[in-house]
Amino acid sequence: MRRTSVVVVIALLALAAVAVPWSRTPAPRAQGVDVYINITGGGAKRLNIAVPEFTVIAGTDTAALGKLLASVAGQDLTFSGLFSVVAGTGSIPPNNPEALRQSWAEFAAAGAHAAVHGLVALRGDRLETEMRLYDLTSPEHRLIAAKKFEGPTAQPRRLAHKIADEVVLQFTGEPGVADTKLAYVQGPAGAKEIWISDYDGANPVAVTKNGSINLMPVWSPDGRSLAMTSFVQGYPDLYRLFPFERRPVQTLAAFVGINSSPAWSPDGRSLAVTLSKDGNPEIYVLTVATGTLRRLTRHAGIDTEPVWSPTGQQIAFVSDRNGQPHIYVMDLDGSNVRQVTSSGFHTQPRWSPKGETIVYTQREGTHDLWAVSPDGSNPRRLTTGPGDNEGAAWAPNGRHLAFQSNRLGRWQVFAMLLDGSPPTQISQGPAEHTSPSWSPRLP
């Protein structure tokens, strides 16, 4: 039994890591993962990684997929906030260890700490890829891991995303989030449809086209369906649609009054929703399979925007019971209500996947994203303009937030890390893009 322990701990702010709550929970270590980057919230140096054009080992690459795969995987690794991609040109010839050694030596001299060698075989409508991950800081360029992925030739970007997620897994113990989707609302007031795209904005597709007003898409925990509010039947009702399946849209709630703000329970069996059927907006839990409703709030004011804690034991929500809207937390039976934020105008609570943070929107003339611990401690600003920044959605790894911003004039979806680095624009084009929801990792 031999031990290999290559531990690259990137933590310039080593003590800050203790203060960054989401680094407290150690990421699960996958079997065979030897290299470890301790993910800190901010200030961490990026690892320099080379991702040269993939080597074509079978078929004819008429569509330049070798170049595309490297480019997309490189963008994914840059987006992760963990890596800087070291530029290089050309692909490495197949079955040529000397050329490979030479190439890695050049990348190492250019500052690369690691390298991804991608292989691609084009077999008609199927694409086979293999990623080989090398440690360029070791004298003999040690192979860290290798893994094969295959899929339809028509979807090369998805294979690149899977490769990037595997690289992130190898370095951090938790897969990346490149193989995920975003759902969002597209269109101006009065004509909003639900669209989905890849996490990076590629492949946008409309999943409603009913000419009505469709709002607040939220991915179910299995990534197969979206809950949303739609006026398609005239009133704001709740529906569930299945964007990847031949399955009709399901009506979840169509009571008198508003039916809105759906939030999936972590097990996907229930939705916390806002209904006003009993007189004013109150929070209920709807069991999807049976349609059973359980009322959680009883208050004359507005209670809305429920979200679940990741344990499924608590619900955060917005209430104006003390005047302006603030964030509250209650137990799943509606008891033990605690006020989390005060003095301000606070809406859109979003509980982080690891449970230690609730992000919300604060209105002070314009809107910006803030974060607070669920016990109300440590409120802190995440964005400072320009424009309005609101409607946050956590990535499944709890490291990125998608949100909507009008900083460039019209509403677009952006994504950011929580370290203060500039956000990345995700949605493109002249339409308004709002209300993002980030899918779980796809199966």
Add this chain to the structure above:
Amino acid sequence: MGTRRFHIAVMSLLLLGVVAAGCAKRPATTSVAAPPPPVPAPAAPPATSAPAPSAPEPASSTPAAAPATPTPAPAPAATTVRPVPAEFAAIPELRDIQFDFDQYDIRPDAARTLDANAAWLKSNANHLLLIEGHCDERGTNEYNLALGERRAKSAMNYLVAQGVQAARITIISYGEERPLCSEHNDTCWQQNRRGHFLVKPR
């Protein structure tokens, strides 16, 4: 191969420590066939400016876009028949009321308007009433849907107190989704924070 223990201190990176690793493994090549990628069934007709999605693998290419009549959930999802909003029309005799920012109480000027609206409704008892609650674009969409509901409800309560039959009245919130005015200024926002009244003959 793979027999030694490396501590890699890279440039300015701070080497914190060594996390115990498991058994040494040769870099094993594992093969995982990616499951069929989820490809959205396109909405019909193909969305403008959206690249056509590639052929779905198991999913059919039949549109999954919301049909005109969604199917009900397993259990009854609604209990009451609601009138069709599109059948109601605004009339000059019923005037809008306006609200302060983030408020749903009836202002004195709105009360005077509602008194006049109530008088018309009482002398035209053959009309059903739909009250729309609206918000300006400030605030956030979900909250504004609840706020619009409260505004419509406030107007309804006032009219009922003036003797208009509650059974004649339906309310609907559009939140900030149907602004009257699309500019981004105080005048426009005030116009959008409104209760709007529409009728249809019984």
